[in-house]
Amino acid sequence: MPSYVHRVPGALAPYVRSCVGYDYRLAPEAAHHGLPSTGITVIIAFDEPLDCSWLDGAQRARYDTLLAGLHTRPSLIRTHGHQHGIQLSVTPLGVRALFGAPAGAFAQVLVDGDDDSRIPADLQRRLQDIPWRDRFRLVDEHLLRRIDPAGASIRPELARAWHLLGTRAGAIRVKDVAGEVGLSRRQLLTTFRHEFGVTPTQARRLARFDAAQQLLKTGWQAAEVAARVGYADQPHLNREWRALAGVTPSQMLDDFPVVQDEVP
Template sequence: MGSVTRPMHPALRPYVASCVGYDYRLPTDAVHHGLPSSALTVIFAFDEPLDCGWGTEAASARFWTLAAGLHTRPSLIRTHGSQVGLQLGLTPRGARALLGVPAAPLASTLVSGDELGAALPRCLHERLAPLSWARRFTVLEEHLLERLGRAGRAGHRTAELGWRRLTGAPRRVEEVARELGVSRRHLRNLFMAEFGLSPKEVAQVARFDRARTLATNGVPLAETAAAAGYADQAHLTREWRRFAGLTPTATLAEFPIVQEPLIG
């Protein structure tokens, strides 16, 4: 049971925030909460398709290859006792460059790779499935570099600048809009068109991301709240429950991601 990360080719680093291979054996009734983050998610499932849906809704679908946009509620992954796959975290720039679409149309959706054509072709999954872990990383990287060579137009510059500022240190939306020389309403329109989330939602997700990283690394919740930009621990807990569907303690008790080599 474990996972392993692999650094991407330098040319891919502005577009790929993370690349993780994982192989878990779990209780058959284990349900994993896919949490909101500042990255879009692409998953290649091996052995069994991913059984995934939104929140506490009963409906779910099965995916061998999945793209999930930015979101503000948890996805529920029914593990059925086993999870084996490769997961990519893409920046919004990566969505345009590697998937061929802006982040906005993918927001709050779970999309089969088949719907994205050459970006996530079925033949890529078929190539990856029988390979060793080392070869999977290599073949996927080659595919992404080839996609990068065909990248389309860049996103809206003001939206991208706003994204960088709101996902960095804690910032107020009106302050960032003023710095960029646009109204708060105009900035919201730009964000919805480019990312599918409002500037306020992006700032909240980024704050949650910071808090989750700190808490996962063992920082006490009161200190995490202050460092991540929450008013206090109660504020952190309320917002964490809204994004994760669980308390901070319950989230951190879910099956951990262990950075250890995978065999093969």
């Protein structure tokens, strides 16, 4: 089950934090949980459209390209035995620069990535039957052409708040973030939610979840992870995992492991 981790060009680095190609052969009944994250997910499907919904079945549709904004519940991808495509994790700044809108415009929803030619259908078709290196090159070229320097900015106080909540997720209170960026707590809540589509508390929760995932994937034990990233204890981590991911940490580790192969 190969996957290929592509390093985007430096000019895209502020906007795209990861780019992974994958080609998984699975049991026909296998399903994959799309986990909440501090990145906005873009998936370009090959061979067959992506069969995706929220875990409760809401918004189920088939997507040649999918954009999933910041969210606090898992999605469900029905694999039908084969998943083949490219997945991008886009930063909030990248959503503005590449797609011309704040991340808040896409929060808690699954949308067709071809809307407004964000990932046009002709690009999705061109990517189908070419080598991986060429696929990544075409995606890079498309995104580089889309960068709008005029739109690539977030209010400095909101960018700072996002950074604080992401890097100190287990050790900083929202009230303290508001004070550091010079806003009242109410002002921070209103402007932050408009920009990112989640509240500061939810952003801190997503950042802590991201950090925990990375540590678990590198072999840390759950109790150690809970203490490191700011959960009260391991049961607290497990409760958060079920709420955000719909699975336990151990089940998550068994779900679509990313193993980097050499890009052919």
